[in-house]
Amino acid sequence: MLLIFIASALTFSAAEFSVFVPNGSVSERLGSSAVLPCGLSPALNAKMFDVRWHKNDYNNPVLLYKDLKVQENTGDPQYRGRASLIGELEKGNVSLKLENLTLTDRGEYVCFVQSVTWYEKASVNLIVRALGSSPLFSLAEVGDQVNVSCASGGWSPKPTLTWRDKRGRELTTSHIHYKTDPEGLVSVSSWLLFSPSESEWISCSVGLSDQEMIDSRVLPVKGFWREAFISILVFSLIIIVILTALLLKRQGFLPHCSFQKNAKATVNLCESVPAEALPLTGTSKISEENGDSVKEKIASDSGPHTGVSSQSSVSAKERLLVWNKLKKQKVKLIVDPGTCHRPLTVTQDGTGVYCGQVNTSNSADTFPHVLSKEGFSSEQKYWEVTVDLKTKCKLSWCVGVTQKPPTKETLTALYYEERCGIYPSTDPHIQIPAEDHVTTLGLILDFKHKTLSFINVDKQSHLHTFRMNNMSNNKYFALMSPGIKDCYPVSFHN
The missing domain is CATH 2.60.40.10 (Immunoglobulins)
Structure with a gap:
């Protein structure tokens, strides 16, 4: 044989x-x-x-x-x-x-x-x-005609653009221009002169094929757009005045404002609020010259705390300085398959995990997770997690740390959901204002200061810091979840 x-x-x-x-x-x-x-x-x-x-x-x-x-x-x-x-x-x-x-x-x-x-x-x-955006119109009167412009971006490969009137007849124009951005996505724009008496409306269609076409219509009525523009401008000015007045009142610049009579009154007011309910710091860029924000100062002055808080007495600027030192000592992590929950699947290289069976319904466990094989119990540790692509595919994810076995009390993490944005695992779930789109997160687990900090690696900015008061003699493991709403992975960025 x-x-x-x-x-x-x-x-x-x-x-x-x-x-x-x-x-x-x-x-x-x-x-x-x-x-x-x-x-x-x-x-x-x-x-x-x-x-x-x-x-x-x-x-x-x-x-x-x-x-x-x-x-x-x-x-x-x-x-x-x-x-x-x-x-x-x-x-x-x-x-x-x-x-x-x-x-x-x-x-x-x-x-x-x-x-x-x-x-x-x-x-x-x-x-x-790649399907681009819906066509946007702009109009300008030119004598008895209307100059109608149409523009759409974010396409790949090069799309076609077609003008049609109400009867479906194609309107010819030689003014079609294409532009490609650094990522390879194509934008298209076109304009034509049109007489409103010829048709009630005209359409601009942009697409890659007949099955992948996005169509928009416009009513090119002479005089209407000037009046509409003036109305929108007046309405916008009214809204700006109202929002400015509300902002000034909130900051204490208007008279009879009881929220801020003096700085001490502000601190005393916040001392009665639990640490978990304090407002979040938001983001601070590495180029900022300010020290601790007012909110961080309030959190640090509010007395001793237990458990996990959404703030740290260390400023965002200091966190970024620590990050600059630690990112050269990035820890390489791999997934522990024994901690992988259904319906998750570990990637072939062992560094990531994705949802094998997408479920868009309301499930009891919308963030099934997996832990790292490596655990930490001392010093400062830094690692990175890729949570999305530049194309914004992910609908949800979760990244953080926990102990074994994972419990609600030991979980410290940031969550992301498409309609909710980024929010912490502590109560209340207040949205963290991230800078545009986040693709890679850097995590600093600091046992000396008992904190867990999140860095937006793409923008080199501080996202959020948790204060963890029960870290002594406990081993923590990196945790991540791709959610169950899409099939795209999250992975350790080694």
Whole structure:
């Protein structure tokens, strides 16, 4: 039997074959998965062969199958945990699957298959589609006509723009302009002169195909827009005056304001509020020159506390200085599979976790979690967690620390939900004003000062600091959850 197996393997290895791709181009949505088809002809058993998928650099492959297995730690790091072979190798199917597509995944991929005595290759082009924004209009009167402009951004690849009147007739224009931003997303704009008497309304449609088209309509009535603009301007001024008056009253600049008679009265007022209910600090950039904020001063003056508080007596600026020192000593973490809750799945490289079965309904456990294998009990520890892509795919996540076994009392974390924003695990759940979109969080666990701080790595700004008064002689583990509302992972950024 052994001789038969060896003879069979040598026969397959010595055979000549060709590599083919059924489709020269594959097109999929941003954030979805794509299968790049590739097979052998004749359909030989490819388990004994080397299979290499590469994009721009042969020596830096997307995926490498060699010595009867996929080489996990070889190749381009941006594809680890996202690239896999899904075909039946024994039937000559060596197709590649890419998950969580990004704009950088666009381009030509080479399928290279090699036996002991023969090799062949073929290529397939991957197109990543991104749907842009709804068209926005602007109008200006030009004599008896109206100059109508239409603009839309955030598309990939280059979209088409079409003008039509009420009857569906296409309106021709030579004024269509395209612009590509640094991330590769395309914006399109166009304008045309239109007589309001010709049609009640006109439409501007932008899209990649007939099935992926976004349409907007406008009523180009002469004179209406000037009156509408004046009305909106007056209304906006009234709103600004009201908001300014309310703000001045809240800050104590208007007379008869009982909230701030003096600084001591302010502190005394807040001393009666539990630490968990104190307002959050918000963000402080690394370039700020101010020390502790007023809110941090109130938290530090309100007496001793127990449990977890949403504030720290150490200023956000000092936290950023600590972060600048610790980020060079970043701890590398991996997931402990034994702590992975259903329906979560650990990524192939062992650094991340994603929801295997998306559930958008109201579930009792919307944040199933996983812990790190490594635990901490002393000094200052710093690690990073990737919570989202630049394309804003994630609908929810949770990142923090806890003890084993995890309990509500030992959990200290930040949560994110699409409609709620970022909020702390302490009560009340007050939203933390993050700076735009957060993709990577830095966590500083400080046993000396008994704090857990969160840094927005993208903006180099301080997000939030918890004071943890019961840390002595306790081991803490990094915790993260991708939520259950999407299939995109969160992972330790090693």
